[in-house]
Amino acid sequence: MIFQLHPRLKQDTLFVMDLALSQLLLMNDERFPWLILVPRRTAVSEITELAPAEQNQLLSEIVALSKMLKQTYDADKINIAALGNIVPQLHVHVIARYKTDSAWPSAVFGFQKSIAYSPEKAMVAIEKVKSVVSNFLEILS
């Protein structure tokens, strides 16, 4: 079976790039620098369903993105979550949070209405993630 992104993730996000294990997506919500990792595996909804080596790779990717958001995006706090109550395909949120953001200190999941990027802003945001993620190399395939 070929990996296919869940339609809801496809609808809500912008594709950034493929990492060693996961597809890296940007949530289409300009309120928060909000990244999503989707391991390119079929029929997996829990981290426990990944092979141990894949779990470790996912951890590496989470850690790399967290460092990136902390250092390059000057986040006050990183929020990491694997929920999947609505979209069963395994995906991990890695979000830069700021004491000044509109949801702080609440979690962002389901927080009011998302604000989609304009096409121009989307391109800038995607390019920024792409260019800085390559400084956190060990995660790239």
Add this chain to the structure above:
Amino acid sequence: MIFQLHPRLKQDTLFVMDLALSQLLLMNDERFPWLILVPRRTAVSEITELAPAEQNQLLSEIVALSKMLKQTYDADKINIAALGNIVPQLHVHVIARYKTDSAWPSAVFGFQKSIAYSPEKAMVAIEKVKSVVSNFLEILS
């Protein structure tokens, strides 16, 4: 410096046991089987601040608890999250979710008012976690 649990975590949770890296706590909220891992390290608020070996150990503990909640607690979905916007001490939520629980499919963080266990129910809940967690041995110190 000696590890000390953040006062807010102390207030909101019940102590279960020490694992190899983390203190294992039960959220004092009978609405959800809600476990919390707190690595016994001082002045750490992000996963990236743990040493790589500690990150791997934390992953092992998360995976073990997830398996436990899935298998023994028959969870429909496991929710895993490291947020820390309110309590800066690094802690990871591992929560058994059910399609029939009161918050489904929303996240449980900040969802309405918690319902504390009665002393009797707390004892039963803690003993249950303790007895089943030892079947997931590799995480114990």
